[in-house]
Amino acid sequence: MIKNTLLKAVEAGGKELKHFFNGSFTIASKGSLNDLVTEADHAAEKAIFKVIQEAFPSHFILSEETGEIKQDSKIKWIIDPIDGTINFANGIPICCVSIGVEDEGKMILGAVYNPIMNEMFIAERGKGATLNGNKISVSDKDNLLSSCLVTGFPYQYLDSENGPLQIFEKLIRKAIPVRRLGSAAIDLCWTAAGRFDGFYEHKLQAWDSAAGFLMVEEAGGKVTDLKGNPYSPYQPGIIATNGKIHDQLLHVITGGNL
Numbered sequence: 199m200i201k202n203t204l205l206k207a208v209e210a211g212g213k214e215l216k217h218f219f220n221g222s223f224t225i226a227s228k229g230s231l232n233d234l235v236t237e238a239d240h241a242a243e244k245a246i247f248k249v250i251q252e253a254f255p256s257h258f259i260l261s262e263e264t265g266e267i268k269q270d271s272k273i274k275w276i277i278d279p280i281d282g283t284i285n286f287a288n289g290i291p292i293c294c295v296s297i298g299v300e301d302e303g304k305m306i307l308g309a310v311y312n313p314i315m316n317e318m319f320i321a322e323r324g325k326g327a328t329l330n331g332n333k334i335s336v337s338d339k340d341n342l343l344s345s346c347l348v349t350g351f352p353y354q355y356l357d358s359e360n361g362p363l364q365i366f367e368k369l370i371r372k373a374i375p376v377r378r379l380g381s382a383a384i385d386l387c388w389t390a391a392g393r394f395d396g397f398y399e400h401k402l403q404a405w406d407s408a409a410g411f412l413m414v415e416e417a418g419g420k421v422t423d424l425k426g427n428p429y430s431p432y433q434p435g436i437i438a439t440n441g442k443i444h445d446q447l448l449h450v451i452t453g454g455n456l
Contacts, residue, residue, distance in 0.1 A: 203250060203254065204297060204309050205309060206249045206253075207249040207275075207309075208246070208297050208310075208318075209311065210242075210245040210248070211277075211279055211280075212295050212311040214242040214245050214279075215286065215293065215294075215295060215314070218236070218286075219286065219314055220289045224236065225237075225287055233353045234284060238280060240279075242279035242295060243263050243277065243279035246295070246297065254271075257271045258271045259277065260274060260275070260276045261275075261278075261405065262277065272302045273300070273301055274300040275300075276297065276431070277405055278383060278406060281294050281295070281296045281382065281383040281406060282384065285380045285381060290380070294310050294312040294317075295311045296308075296310045296408070296410065297310075297408075298412065300408070305323065305408060305411070306322070307322055308320070308321040308408065308409030309321075309409055310383045310387050316330070319387040323416070327390050327412075334417050335390075335417050336389065336390060336392055336395075336418045336441065337394075338440065339443060340443065341446075342443045342447055343372060343373075343374060345374060345395035346375050346395055347376045347395065347398070348376065348379060348385045348388065349366065349376055349378060350378060350385065350399045351363075352400065359453070360451060360453050361400065362400050365450060368450055368456065383409060383410045386409075386410025387410055389438050391417070392417075395440050396438065396439035396440065396447050397414075397436070397437070397439070398435075398437045398447065401434045401435070404431040404432050408431045410438075411429055411436065419439055419441050420438070422436075423436065423437070424436070424437060424452070425452065
């Protein structure tokens, strides 16, 4: 029942995303430069809420635009109505709806849907991950130097030791390709599907990674925080890889050299 509702919810959000894509819609700032919210974000969130609340009115919801709708429930829905809003606002088709479902603090289900590219990623704890119904798995590269990576940068950059720019520089000076797509949820799903060998980012919110990190784990990969500890979407940093290059990437991110 929960899985069916998840699929209906992510499809409802995707319908709104596709409806507004490359169309006319209002855009507002959340307070900092390029941290945007659009009319489509709100429409997608509303459509997602409708599906979930009709099926499970007592469930806890955490969503990017509304925040927390607290309920005394062991089930929590973690929602990003449009991940990759700047891409979406500029007509770039790397954007998606992302929803994770948590049961007593453990992620059990995740769905990431990009209706523009017609890609539906689904992960279920203990049952693997799929893309459009076909099982996916992480890549098998075991050398960081020959890997293809993806990352993201925060809108408000704070200088810090081993920060985003420092890590990026270390990697690209060794000719390691590091892409920047603008959607953490898609970054994680594409890592799960073996398109990337690893993903790292210094500053995410729970709704950015809730579904995607489960996707990587269920596709056979490894996910930790930036210090190598077990991952929680409620802290900002993440490293998600195929597992084989994880320690090598962790070594670089924690200050080591290639």
